[in-house]
Amino acid sequence: MAAPLGAGGWGEAAVEHFQRGGRLAHRDGAGVRWWHAANSRLRARQAASSEAHMIEADVLLRGGKGDPIMAHPPETDSDITLQEWLDVIVNTDKGIKLDFKSLDAVQPSLELLERVKPQLRRPVWLNADILPGPNGSSSAVDAKGFLDTVTSVFPDVTLSLGWTTGWHPDQQNKGYDWTMVKEMAHICSTLSQPVTFPVRAALVRQSMSELCWLIQQSDRYSLTIWTGKEDVYSVEDLLYIRKNFDKSRVYYDVLEPQNSEFKKAIGIEC
Template sequence: MKRIILSNWRSIAFVFFGCFIVFFVWNLNERMSDRTLEYFVGPSQVKWDAAEVRWSHAVNSRSRLTEALSGPTHMLEADVIIRGRDPKEPIMAHPPDTDSDITLKEWLEGVKDHNKGIKLDFKSLEAVPPSVALLEEVYQPDRPVWINADILSGPGGQARPLDPQAFLFSVKTLPSHTVLSLGWTTGWTAGADNAGYSWNMVRVMEEICRALKNPVTFPVRAALLAQSFSQLSWLLQQSDRYTLTVWTGQNDEFTLQDLLPYKEEVDIRRIYYDLQDSGRTEQENN
């Protein structure tokens, strides 16, 4: 009888342990809900490194889209605005351009049969609701989809950011695993003492993102990393849903040393490098 009771208790304990493991893994997946790396690297990959994800920039024309779709990059980054003439509809262009040879609808149709992720960058609120509606029509659950906007003023930023609450309200119908790329407007001047991301900037951003269910990546300017290490490290620590995406302006100056603290001290799954080709080559060769 004692053996039977002991066996039953062992069976119960095994079931509870199994349930705990399932719950733990499920909860971890929910917290680390950015599926971008899993999509490109694969779930069986032991070492997930966000630096392996490669980017195509300014895919705002038919020719650039054709080139990017046939190339080795993983993520296609493009800008969305409302056409400056009739018919008023979302098109692929970056201000000051007001027209394009491809609409967002055509762009999404062109991408959907390819194994690429997409990042849509919005410079105005008026383009967001109609774009979300188009995106929902062709959305594929497993495809990485990033939605980008600068929602706060940042170091040296002169452009007006999008209103954060209005932007987040406009994208709230997208699936919860859609990555929200939420950044600061920034500026950078050669030869000047450029300030980094302040404590107030990162704390305000975290307050905005705290209640979100989506994974959030914070696009941060590579030339401002060295003076912002403490602030951005703190920001990453506030949630497992948070990542950084390091980007660089065309004329920015930064050294490999600016990136080393992040590569050495922060989880490599949590920092993407959306760099110009020269910066990426230098970073990969380290």
């Protein structure tokens, strides 16, 4: 049974947490600012002193079998360990999203998180791509292994559960289909904590019916819109997403220049 989602807890919605703390004017996910890929000492320090609400970083084991470090494949080493990263971030007022590319990194990372939990009274998201998705080629993290490991240690954490995806400029890219969203809904139906689904901006517009249905399955669900560096999508695509979903249940972790153009279009300061 999940622990109560108390104020300042890991399962509190980011919009509610930052609005309650006076850092967000409205209950609107578009107002939550992100710092992406804080995977080095420099990036972690910059993120810590930035105006971001949420800091995203990637965790893997050094060389595939060492200590948890902050790096994104194909990198296998880093100048900062997860322990050092947490030492920096714990002294801020920012929420965190840790993205796991392999199951092996999860348990040792949870042990480090447990040590700083009393100092992290803010949103904590743990992310993994647990299902194959549109145009995806990477291996998914084992869903049962990830969920069993995380929920046995932190029943109150926010889960960020996604699909492996790809995007190709020279072909028509398929979106999230009914098989994908229904399998995700089935997996999440037995969970009691909040779940956000990271979905690729360039693939959302062709998946609106499916994603609307998925979000309607529980008021614990939200979307996090993200993008790859080479993806082609428009501000109009982001505005279309915003028009079709509850504003408090969609976050936008997107890159420039679309991020600034989107915020300007909806009247939110970057």
